[in-house]
Amino acid sequence: MSAAQWRRAMNSSAAAAAAVRGSATSAVVHPMPRPASPVSTDGGSWRSLRSAVGAIGARHVIVIVALFAYPFLATPFFTYQIGAQSLALGLIALSLTFLGGYGGMVSLAQMTVAGFAAYMLAIFGASSNVAISLGWPWWLALIVAVSLATILAAAIGWLSVRTEGIYTIMITLAVGVAFFYLAQQNYTLFNGFQGFSRIAAPTLGELDLRQPVPFYFLVLACALAGYFFVKHLIRAPFGVALQGIRDNPRRMHSLGYNVTAHRVGAYAVAGFLAAVGGILMVWYNGRISPGTVGTGAMINILIIAVLGGMKHPIGAFIGAIVFVLLQNFAIDLVDRERFNLVIGGVFLAIVLFSPDGLLGLWHSLRTRASGRFTSRGTSRIHQ
Amino acid sequence: MSRDRGMFARSLVGAAALFAVVGLAHAQDALKIGLLATLEGPFAAGGQDGIRGADLALKQKNGMAGGKKIEFVKVSSDATPDKAVGATRKAVEQDKVQIMIGPLSGDEGIAVKNYAKTQPNITFVNGSSGAQATTLADPAPNFYRFNTEGAQWMVGLGEHALSKGYKKTFLIAEDYGFPYSQVQGFMASYCAKGGKVVDKAWVPLGTKDYASVIAKIPKDIDALVVVLGGADAVNFLTQYEQAGGDKPMVGGSITVDQTVLNFKGKRRESLLGTASAGPMADSIDTPEWKKFVADYKANFKDGFPSPSLFAYLYYINTKATLDALDAVKGDLSNGQKAYREALQKTDFKGPAGEVKIDANRNGVGTTYITEVAKAADGSFYNKVVKQVPNISQTLGLPEAEFKKMGLGSRDVPDCRK
Numbered sequence: 001m002s003a004a005q006w007r008r009a010m011n012s013s014a015a016a017a018a019a020v021r022g023s024a025t026s027a028v029v030h031p032m033p034r035p036a037s038p039v040s041t042d043g044g045s046w047r048s049l050r051s052a053v054g055a056i057g058a059r060h061v062i063v064i065v066a067l068f069a070y071p072f073l074a075t076p077f078f079t080y081q082i083g084a085q086s087l088a089l090g091l092i093a094l095s096l097t098f099l100g101g102y103g104g105m106v107s108l109a110q111m112t113v114a115g116f117a118a119y120m121l122a123i124f125g126a127s128s129n130v131a132i133s134l135g136w137p138w139w140l141a142l143i144v145a146v147s148l149a150t151i152l153a154a155a156i157g158w159l160s161v162r163t164e165g166i167y168t169i170m171i172t173l174a175v176g177v178a179f180f181y182l183a184q185q186n187y188t189l190f191n192g193f194q195g196f197s198r199i200a201a202p203t204l205g206e207l208d209l210r211q212p213v214p215f216y217f218l219v220l221a222c223a224l225a226g227y228f229f230v231k232h233l234i235r236a237p238f239g240v241a242l243q244g245i246r247d248n249p250r251r252m253h254s255l256g257y258n259v260t261a262h263r264v265g266a267y268a269v270a271g272f273l274a275a276v277g278g279i280l281m282v283w284y285n286g287r288i289s290p291g292t293v294g295t296g297a298m299i300n301i302l303i304i305a306v307l308g309g310m311k312h313p314i315g316a317f318i319g320a321i322v323f324v325l326l327q328n329f330a331i332d333l334v335d336r337e338r339f340n341l342v343i344g345g346v347f348l349a350i351v352l353f354s355p356d357g358l359l360g361l362w363h364s365l366r367t368r369a370s371g372r373f374t375s376r377g378t379s380r381i382h383q
Numbered sequence: 384m385s386r387d388r389g390m391f392a393r394s395l396v397g398a399a400a401l402f403a404v405v406g407l408a409h410a411q412d413a414l415k416i417g418l419l420a421t422l423e424g425p426f427a428a429g430g431q432d433g434i435r436g437a438d439l440a441l442k443q444k445n446g447m448a449g450g451k452k453i454e455f456v457k458v459s460s461d462a463t464p465d466k467a468v469g470a471t472r473k474a475v476e477q478d479k480v481q482i483m484i485g486p487l488s489g490d491e492g493i494a495v496k497n498y499a500k501t502q503p504n505i506t507f508v509n510g511s512s513g514a515q516a517t518t519l520a521d522p523a524p525n526f527y528r529f530n531t532e533g534a535q536w537m538v539g540l541g542e543h544a545l546s547k548g549y550k551k552t553f554l555i556a557e558d559y560g561f562p563y564s565q566v567q568g569f570m571a572s573y574c575a576k577g578g579k580v581v582d583k584a585w586v587p588l589g590t591k592d593y594a595s596v597i598a599k600i601p602k603d604i605d606a607l608v609v610v611l612g613g614a615d616a617v618n619f620l621t622q623y624e625q626a627g628g629d630k631p632m633v634g635g636s637i638t639v640d641q642t643v644l645n646f647k648g649k650r651r652e653s654l655l656g657t658a659s660a661g662p663m664a665d666s667i668d669t670p671e672w673k674k675f676v677a678d679y680k681a682n683f684k685d686g687f688p689s690p691s692l693f694a695y696l697y698y699i700n701t702k703a704t705l706d707a708l709d710a711v712k713g714d715l716s717n718g719q720k721a722y723r724e725a726l727q728k729t730d731f732k733g734p735a736g737e738v739k740i741d742a743n744r745n746g747v748g749t750t751y752i753t754e755v756a757k758a759a760d761g762s763f764y765n766k767v768v769k770q771v772p773n774i775s776q777t778l779g780l781p782e783a784e785f786k787k788m789g790l791g792s793r794d795v796p797d798c799r800k
Contacts (some may be wrong), residue, residue, distance in 0.1 A: 082475065289490070
């Protein structure tokens with residue numbers, strides 16, 4: 001089946017699906033975006049290529065130019081601690097946006113998958129703990145770590161796809177907390193409370209990836225790749241089917257789709273993204289210990305995704321930038337003992353006034369500003 | 384599509400504007416010193432008291448040092464090394480502090496020391512962190528620690544336990560870096576002088592149920608060595624009492640604190656005589672200590688009844704930092720060379736004994752051996768029974784012998800038989 005056929009199938013049932021969605025019988029738990037509407041009604045690689053090129057607008061160019069110019073304009077502190085950290089966290093949050101926004105499954109275990117990848121990198125690669133670390137070449141350790149984390153994510157998915165909504169959150173929370181305690185109490189593999197340190201990014205010939213600017217570009221490359229990968233995937237057959245499953249799993253099942261397989265697949269894909277983010281995080285910090293995969297860190301990923309908005313992949317990165325800025329600078333705004341109040345207050349205000357995060361806030365402001373476009377509203381959010 | 388185009392462009396402009404505002408809002412009229420403590424997370428109360436200690440040291444100098452007005456740039460972590468380094472990096476690279484004080488806990492200290500190596504022109508002074516490896520393994524030339532660390536705090540307690548007739552002991556301690564150091568400090572001299580630690584039970588931090596540990600305690604021991612902190616210590620004591628345990632105890636530096644002394648169980652009386660050790664004690668009977676406590680009480684109405692360990696350690700580290708600034712009249716030029724020489728020469732009489740450092744820039748100081756005693760009003764307190772001055776990081780052993788033993792860990796040192 002070609003991409004266009006998938007889209008046609010989805011499109012022809014859109015009206016019926018909308019009717020179902022309107023009533024209380026809908027299986028949708030979250031107010032999630034609708035399936036991506038097709039770009040063109042007929043397939044053909046030439047047409048789709050042209051539409052893809054046409055989709056690259058001024059906004060893409062401006063953002064990409066700004067992202068590339070940023071490290072040369074900003075101080076090393078802003079390049080490394082704000083820029084690189086935001087993008088790495090954004091990549092982990094992106095995995096949750098994909099899973100939650102397009103698959104309808106909110107998993108709290110994304111940080112666990114990221115942390116697992118980081119631990120695997122420390123165990124197979126080099127670290128300060130020579131008794132445990134195997135000291136494989138970094139690229140081999142990297143491949144093994146990401147693969148194992150993807151398998152773990154698929155396993156978590158396989159365990160939790162039988163549940164819906166709040167139960168998915170609970171079961172993934174349980175998995176995450178279990179991993180936290182395993183890492184904290186196991187000394188033979190995870191080195192307990194102290195974890196691993198001196199896990200440095202590699203040096204490629206002359207290029208030392210530990211330096212702020214090269215590291216920023218490494219993270220940027222991964223973030224852009226992840227972003228466009230998700231953008232592509234949500235319009236590919238797999239992604240469209242996933243959104244169909246999100247909106248009405250029973251209908252998709254009766255249409256002949258394997259609902260469980262699609263969901264587990266989505267977990268694996270999200271796990272891969274989170275694993276890459278986790279590798280970047282461990283290189284950023286240079287160390288990993290159980291605190292990195294604790295409950296607070298798991299919930300931070302959810303906060304970032306919700307803060308940015310889960311209706312578009314860019315939301316994860318916007319959320320991460322705001323989150324990192326707040327974490328770093330809230331202490332300068334108010335009294336030192338009260339700065340967490342600012343962080344909490346901002347999160348509360350955003351969630352209260354815009355259930356769709358900063359993206360939703362932006363859209364509602366635009367809608368209010370230009371009323372005549374209201375009718376064209378939200379259907380294009382994905383694109 | 385144009386809608387989205389605008390959104391992207393504008394969010395970018397907004398972000399850029401925010402960066403610019405935050406980046407430029409800094410003036411250069413006072414000498415900036417960064418101050419890192421845990422104002423969130425499990426040690427938030429301790430971190431707050433650490434800040435009080437630092438504030439007190441600055442207040443005693445009327446906010447001036449080396450002829451300049453001193454401005455603290457306060458940053459916070461939640462006791463995780465990642466966050467400690469992030470906060471330090473912000474103070475150093477963004478707020479442009481020239482001297483950095485902190486952090487509070489051991490693993491944070493190691494992480495900040497490693498970061499210090501990447502900033503050779505900034506001087507780092509410890510807050511209250513007490514991991515041995517910070518200054519023993521691969522030290523940073525610009526990281527100074529004027530306090531003694533976890534292992535040094537227990538030196539002398541081993542001999543004291545032997546003098547009380549505790550020849551065979553069973554150890555129970557939390558399973559992370561700080562207790563490893565404490566246990567080494569205790570066992571180094573205890574084992575050398577013929578004591579036996581028949582078995583060690585390492586429990587995870589925050590353990591609630593000690594039944595399996597209590598069941599393992601052998602009948603024929605003389606005493607328990609308990610290196611647990613706060614709630615863990617109270618939980619253990621309660622359950623040990625309920626299980627009918629009656630062995631005397633030897634405690635770590637943070638084991639027999641106010642929460643344990645206010646313990647209300649039937650075994651309360653048996654706490655009397657429990658020995659422990661640390662770099663300070665509430666009942667030190669010197670004019671310096673009494674003045675420190677009085678100053679603390681006068682300045683911080685919302686503080687603890689008496690300065691905590693964290694307040695004391697931040698106080699001496701901050702005082703050393705400021706005194707050295709006075710000595711060089713605020714001259715931080717030439718990669719802070721003169722300033723660092725002044726720091727190295729630091730030697731003053733602190734509230735709880737002399738403050739000076741060794742060649743690795745680690746504190747050499749006094750340890751206080753205390754025993755729980757009953758005050759006139761019936762309350763319990765830690766009475767100083769012995770002072771052990773001039774304790775170095777090699778725990779009083781020759782350096783070669785200490786190196787042979789290695790740093791404290793789950794299995795080091797060992798003297799079962």
